């Protein structure tokens with residue numbers, strides 16, 4: 001095909017919506033006929049602006065939608081730092097600031113919006129910011145290092161988010177709102193009052209109904225305070241404007257395109273502007289004269305334009321403006337007709353001033369005399385949002401007493417409701433209940449040609465729940481209901497011997513004070529146990545009693561690795577891993593490890609966990625190997641146990657020029673504190689000396705990353721088959737608080753997790769990060785002291801299992817090749833050599849030593 | 859078809875109290891590694907120590923317990939508590955009485971005659987194996 005037959009499409013703006021447009025264009029085949037040129041003004045490719053605030057925790061990389069900066073499709077080219085300053089609709093060209101021009105056949109404007117800065121005197125002073133880009137946040141963080149107090153002007157959704165961020169950065173924060181209440185657009189007066197009380201409890205100062213008269217500056221040209229009308233000046237070092245947004249419609253305006261009355265490029269239902277070849281999507285567009293300040297409508301517009309360019313008939317007919325957010329730990333949601341503007345609408349209100357909860361439902365009578373839900377507002381407890389929002393517009397009739405929907409669970413609330421199949425469950429990605437059910441039905445093909453196996457899989461395959469996450473609970477419920485209805489009961493029994501979960505087993509053992517398997521299975525199980533329940537009981541007993549795992553009858557409960565305090569290898573030999581806390585080791589110890597390996601003919605390898613593994617040890621040699629290691633001051637590394645493995649560290653401030661804290665010291669302290677701690681699954685930790693994260697701490701069950709002010713604590717990450725990043729539990733902790741939280745976190749996990757349930761899965765099962773934060777940080781269950789005490793007991797009673805074993809003849813008796821020929825090595829163990837070391841060799845059948853005593857004829 | 863291989867001599871391997879209840883030891887019997895197990899009710903069983911799945915000499919180090927198996931009995935289908943050992947390598951369960959793998963009846967390990975005389979465990983000949 002001649003090149004000139006391909007048409008050229010230019011996208012102005014590489015933000016959330018511009019990016020979605022390109023993605024959809026590639027997916028739906030628009031690039032078969034168009035070359036796409038994307039011109040973006042920012043220095044980096046599109047990123048998740050909705051999650052902007054988490055930049056402080058996760059960094060820019062994690063937010064990026066296109067970390068590599070190029071699309072897989074070679075027909076799309078992306079130009080960054082390329083601000084379009086003019087467009088010419090007649091010549092069909094756009095021009096950059098440097099004069100470079102691009103011709104287009106079709107032009108898509110996705111320039112977003114800019115924060116509105118009211119013309120207050122002093123708005124151009126230093127340390128006056130807006131809150132829109134990563135660069136804005138970088139500048140705010142920099143300024144906050146020396147700032148004591150700051151103000152956010154604007155008490156809307158974004159203003160509160162900015163205030164939250166400022167507060168988290170350790171700056172005393174004021175919120176200044178002209179309207180008489182917070183979030184005036186989304187919630188009503190009573191809801192606003194409840195929200196205000198919550199926010200003030202957190203230590204922020206709220207000033208509503210006030211006008212900012214001017215911003216004062218100091219001699220250096222930086223902010224020094226703000227003055228309200230009729231009031232004294234409030235001394236401040238930072239001001240952030242968050243007083244609304246304005247569509248970025250300037251180039252369209254100057255090119256003579258129609259502009260909506262209140263700003264925004266006017267488009268019709270096709271998202272086409274007044275020029276046939278120019279389209280506008282996202283926050284810069286005003287379909288039917290109205291602009292939308294949320295991302296979901298922008299995504300719909302992007303899809304509409306791709307569809308139109310492919311000759312389809314997609315149209316944008318308005319959008320759901322529901323919002324749910326967690327502001328400073330307070331749930332706030334508003335959806336549908338929240339202000340009861342529909343004729344004959346009725347309001348049902350539940351308010352609990354003490355608990356700080358305010359809930360309102362807007363309902364209307366339908367033709368058959370029942371009620372339908374129109375909208376609502378939830379403050380303080382928005383747990384019902386996920387199930388209420390999809391009811392709006394679904395035509396579903398509410399139960400006879402609709403107020404039950406918002407009453408707290410204990411008072412008759414929490415009714416389960418069957419939503420109709422057409423109900424939109426995920427508003428961010430427009431996924432209906434029917435689509436979720438289809439993804440798990442037997443004939444589904446989304447998941448590699450088969451049905452999805454669980455809610456996480458559905459999120460991956462349908463995108464439902466992948467953006468703001470507020471629909472996740474409902475997605476999970478729909479999936480579980482579906483499985484339950486199709487007879488697939490998820491059996492939570494440990495195994496055939498115990499009809500209970502590990503958590504229940506833990507409670508049973510703790511409450512009865514059992515210390516023998518026999519008593520436990522007699523009282524609460526049946527049969528004599530198996531390879532699943534025995535190690536589980538052993539682990540529970542070890543967590544509770546912290547005795548030697550090979551004591552008495554308990555030795556026979558242990559999984560093979562624990563039974564010999566080493567890792568079984570494929571040819572029946574073992575590997576031995578001494579603890580190397582934090583990865584720090586002296587040359588002397590390295591030499592001893594080398595000597596042991598040589599003497600016993602072992603293969604040596606550096607493990608993925610920053611220590612040294614000695615492979616190929618015969619069982620009967622283990623005690624002698626340990627003796628030498630123990631004598632040289634080493635101890636068991638528990639590579640075999642469902643217990644703490646390593647706390648990986650980077651070199652940190654001891655050597656690294658970037659390090660801000662002593663990560664090695666902290667890793668060693670933690671590894672020594674939690675060593676030997678038996679747990680439902682293995683536990684790994686990591687400590688990095690700065691945000692560069694060389695210790696990969698966020699891929700660990702607990703990860704600690706140094707900050708200027710202390711440590712950020714991340715929990716519930718793992719590598720392995722399904723990696724997940726650890727999430728921020730608490731920030732800027734001092735050493736003492738860090739250890740306190742970790743003690744609580746680990747003990748809480750040990751007590752409540754299922755068998756072989758790693759922390760990330762456990763987190764999902766117990767109600768997410770928020771639940772963990774409630775228990776660990778807020779101490780909502782009042783368990784903190786008990787969990788800490790349990791950990792102290794563990795720390796105080798720690799001893800080295802290897803040392804204790806080599807000192808105990810009874811335990812040593814098991815370490816023989818043959819009971820009746822202890823000196824004879826097992827002939828079944830054979831090795832070959834590779835790269836100068838031994839490798840395990842397997843034999844097809846048993847290897848005989850040849851009869852040593854006369855036997856009868858074969 | 860049944861092929862019989864018999865040795866006529868018993869090897870005394872250890873005292874019963876050297877084997878903990880619900881565990882095993884390895885004994886050297888006529889040059890072969892044999893796993894000798896003791897169950898909770900003091901029954902003693904002997905199996906080849908070689909795990910046919912993992913191809914290593916390890917079975918005596920597995921966890922011993924019981925598994926419920928449904929069998930066709932005289933009175934119809936009944937549940938039976940089968941004493942078994944789980945291979946320490948990949949956890950396949952073997953019936954201690956017959957050596958047959960409970961997950962895959964096609965695979966079995968050879969069993970040995972074994973008895974306890976005056977508190978002493980003696981392993982006899984490898985039992986006839988079902989040739990397949």
Ligand code: SRM
Nearest residue numbers: 567575606607608609610611639645718719720721722758
């Ligand atoms: C030796 C080592 C590989 C190496 O040569 O580097 C290793 C070896 C084994 N790993 Fe690993 N893992 C080793 C580091 C890792 C790492 C890296 C790390 O720790 O930073 C990971 C990813 C991080 C993580 O755990 O999240 C890792 C993720 C796994 C997993 C997947 C866990 C998951 O949650 O998905 C398994 C399977 C399991 O535990 O169920 C596993 C299981 C195993 C087992 C136990 C498999 C088995 O049953 O035989 C191996 C036994 C160890 C042995 O025989 O000594 N190993 N394994 C590493 C020992 C580290 C140490 O010093 O203790």
Ligand SMILES: Cc1cc2nc3c(=O)[nH]c(=O)nc-3n(C[C@H](O)[C@H](O)[C@H](O)COP(=O)(O)OP(=O)(O)OC[C@H]3O[C@@H](n4cnc5c(N)ncnc54)[C@H](O)[C@@H]3O)c2cc1C
Nearest residue numbers: 013015016017040041049050083084111112282283294295
């Ligand atoms: C802190 C914060 C929190 C938010 N939270 C939510 C939320 O919870 N839910 C929600 O739905 N929405 C939320 N939003 C709004 C959401 O981010 C926007 O709706 C969304 O980003 C709009 O996408 P867009 O592509 O239209 O605009 P943008 O993402 O702003 O992208 C526009 C891009 O175009 C570039 N550009 C502009 N002019 C030009 C030019 N002339 N030449 C070249 N490039 C240009 C800009 O630099 C920008 O990169 C939030 C916004 C912020 C700032």
Ligand code: SF4
Nearest residue numbers: 650656659689690694
């Ligand atoms: S994480 Fe930071 S302190 Fe640690 S080694 Fe890497 S750059 Fe240095």
Ligand code: FES
Nearest residue numbers: 426428467468469
């Ligand atoms: S509603 Fe936001 S992810 Fe589903």
